[in-house]
Amino acid sequence: MNRRRFLTSSLASGAAPAHGRASASQTPPRFAKRTSAGLERYSGSWTYTQAAHLLRRAMVGPTDAEIRRAVSEGMAATVNRLLAPFTPSLTLISDWAGTDAWIRPANPSDPTQYQAWQIELFRRRDTLSRWWEQTIATGPVSIQERMTLFWHNHFTSELQTVNFAEFMYVQNQLLRSRSLGNFKQFTLEVTRDVAMLLYLDGAKNYKRGNRDNVNENYARELMELFTCGVTDWNGNPNYTQDDVHEAARSLSGWTGTTSAQGTSYAGLASQFIPQNWDSGQKTLMGQTGAWKDSDVIDIIFAQRAEVIAKFICGKLYRNFVYATMDQEVVTEMASTFRTGNWELRPVVEQLLQSAHFYDPTNIGAVEKSPVDYMLGMVRQLGLTNVPDFDTATSGRTTTDLLGRMGAMGMQLFDPPNVKGWEGGRTWVSTSTLPIRQKFGIDVANGALRRQQLKLYVWDPVAFAKRFPDYSRIDTLSDDMARALLNTEPSTMERQTLRDVMAGGTGAAYEWDIDDPTTNAENKLRQWLVALVQLAKFQLD
Numbered sequence: 001m002n003r004r005r006f007l008t009s010s011l012a013s014g015a016a017p018a019h020g021r022a023s024a025s026q027t028p029p030r031f032a033k034r035t036s037a038g039l040e041r042y043s044g045s046w047t048y049t050q051a052a053h054l055l056r057r058a059m060v061g062p063t064d065a066e067i068r069r070a071v072s073e074g075m076a077a078t079v080n081r082l083l084a085p086f087t088p089s090l091t092l093i094s095d096w097a098g099t100d101a102w103i104r105p106a107n108p109s110d111p112t113q114y115q116a117w118q119i120e121l122f123r124r125r126d127t128l129s130r131w132w133e134q135t136i137a138t139g140p141v142s143i144q145e146r147m148t149l150f151w152h153n154h155f156t157s158e159l160q161t162v163n164f165a166e167f168m169y170v171q172n173q174l175l176r177s178r179s180l181g182n183f184k185q186f187t188l189e190v191t192r193d194v195a196m197l198l199y200l201d202g203a204k205n206y207k208r209g210n211r212d213n214v215n216e217n218y219a220r221e222l223m224e225l226f227t228c229g230v231t232d233w234n235g236n237p238n239y240t241q242d243d244v245h246e247a248a249r250s251l252s253g254w255t256g257t258t259s260a261q262g263t264s265y266a267g268l269a270s271q272f273i274p275q276n277w278d279s280g281q282k283t284l285m286g287q288t289g290a291w292k293d294s295d296v297i298d299i300i301f302a303q304r305a306e307v308i309a310k311f312i313c314g315k316l317y318r319n320f321v322y323a324t325m326d327q328e329v330v331t332e333m334a335s336t337f338r339t340g341n342w343e344l345r346p347v348v349e350q351l352l353q354s355a356h357f358y359d360p361t362n363i364g365a366v367e368k369s370p371v372d373y374m375l376g377m378v379r380q381l382g383l384t385n386v387p388d389f390d391t392a393t394s395g396r397t398t399t400d401l402l403g404r405m406g407a408m409g410m411q412l413f414d415p416p417n418v419k420g421w422e423g424g425r426t427w428v429s430t431s432t433l434p435i436r437q438k439f440g441i442d443v444a445n446g447a448l449r450r451q452q453l454k455l456y457v458w459d460p461v462a463f464a465k466r467f468p469d470y471s472r473i474d475t476l477s478d479d480m481a482r483a484l485l486n487t488e489p490s491t492m493e494r495q496t497l498r499d500v501m502a503g504g505t506g507a508a509y510e511w512d513i514d515d516p517t518t519n520a521e522n523k524l525r526q527w528l529v530a531l532v533q534l535a536k537f538q539l540d
Helices: 048-058 064-073 075-083 111-138 144-152 165-177 183-191 194-199 217-227 241-250 293-303 305-320 327-339 345-352 370-381 400-407 433-445 460-464 473-484 491-501 520-532
Strands: 206-208 211-213 254-256 270-272 282-284 287-289
Touching (some): 048 345, 064 473, 111 370, 111 400, 144 165, 165 183, 165 194, 194 254, 217 305, 241 293, 282 293, 287 293, 293 305, 305 345, 370 433, 400 433, 460 520, 473 520
Antiparallel strands (some): 254 270
16 A cells, blocks of 8 residues: 555544544554564665655754755764754743733723733733744754644643643643653643643642542543553553542642732642642552552552553654554554653654664655644745744734644644544645645745735745755756655656746756746746645655
C-alpha cells in the first residue's frame, strides 16, 4: 500500500476512542508491521532526505538552510540540538504573563469596571494564543514546541472552560518545561495545576465534615487518557469504577489560592486544604490506605507500569512516526521508558536516532496538522505581515491566523474535548482540503489583504535566493521542491514544476532571476501555486 495516497487510503489513525467507538469496518488495525527495522541505531546514509525528515517531524516548518546544516552536522549533533531547550520571547504577553489572574473587577456591579474587565479578559486570551503561534513560527531548531504541543493534546485543557489566560499560560509553561523530563513527576504536577483543577473540576472535589462532594472527572481522565488507557493491548480493563471513585476521594482537597490582593485576584499556584481532603481509608488497585494525590500517582505507576509505558510510547510513536503503531517497536520504547524510571528524553532520543524512524516507509507519510500547514508555511516561506504577530493591536483582525487554523479543525488552546484532536487523516478532508489549498494559493498570489494592507507577504525572489544555485531553473525548482515537499518530487512532478517556472515555454536558458524582463517574481508565484496543489504538500 502507498501510504502517501492519503486522499484514497482507507487507513485511519489510531485505535477507536473509548467513548463512542467506531464500527469494526471503520476501525483500522491497532498495530502494523511495515518494516523489519527496529530501534537499533540508524547507520545508513545521512543525506538531505533523512535530515529533512528528522526536522519536519521534530519541529514545525524547517527551512532549507536548517536542513542543509543538519546534513552537515550529522544525525547525533542535530538530535542534540533539537533536544536543547530555548526561552520563548514574552513580548506579546509581557504585561500580564506570570501575574496573578484577574478573575473579577473590584466592583462587579459597576458597568464601566465590568466592561473594562471583560475586554481585558478576552484581550489576554487572544494574545496568549497569538504568542504561542509566534513562538512556534519563529523559534529556533528545537523539539521544544513540538513536544509542548504534544502534551497540550495529551494533558488537555480548554481555554474557554478555564477562562483565564493567566492559568493557561502557567500550564503551557509547565508542559514546556517538563516536556522531556520525568513523566511520573510531570503527571503529579499536572494533577495540581490550577488550569487542570478548573478544567476537570478538581477544585470542586472535596469532603468537608459530613458534606461529601466527590467529583470523579479528573480521576477518570487520569487513568483513561493521561496514564494507562481504558484497556491493555489484549482488551483487559486497566481500572474499575471503584478505582475511579477511590482515586477521586484521594485527590480531594486541592484548589486555587486567593492572593493577598483580595477577592479580585487569584494566585497562580494551587494549594492543599487539609480540611477539604477525604482522610478516610481508600482501596485503589488493591492497595489500601489514607491516600493523597501523590499516593494515587505512586499506586497507578506501580500497579500499571507496563500499560502506562506502552500507552505513552504508543502516543509518542504516532506523533513522530506513523498513525498506526508498530507493536514491537513500541514495546522496545516502553522498556526504555520503564528502565529509565519514566524519563522521557531517552525514549525520544532513541526513537529519533533509530533505523525504524528513518525507514523509507515512514518518511513523508504523516498528514500535516493545521499548525504544521499554516505555521509551517509562515516559517518556511518567511512570510511577513502576519496579523496575529502584530504586537501593537489586538482584536479580531489580529487573530486571523488563529481563525484560519480553527476553520481547518485546530485552534491552539481550544481542543474539541478532553480527548484532544484525533489528528491523522482527520486533518485532511473534503471540507478542509480546499481551505488549506486556497490559503497556499492566496499566499503565492499575494491576494490576502486587510483593507489596503497586504497580509502574509511572500517575497518570491528573496526566497529563491536562499538556495545555493538560483541561476539555473532546473536546480532551483528541484531544490525548492524538496525543501517544501515531504519527499523528493516524482519525475512528472519535477517536470510540471519546472515547466511552470519556465512559463510553459521550456526555455530554461532564458531564466535570469535578476532580469526584469524574465518576470521571475510572477513565475515563482505560479510555481508555488502549482506546488501547494500537490498531494505531497499535505504531508510531512
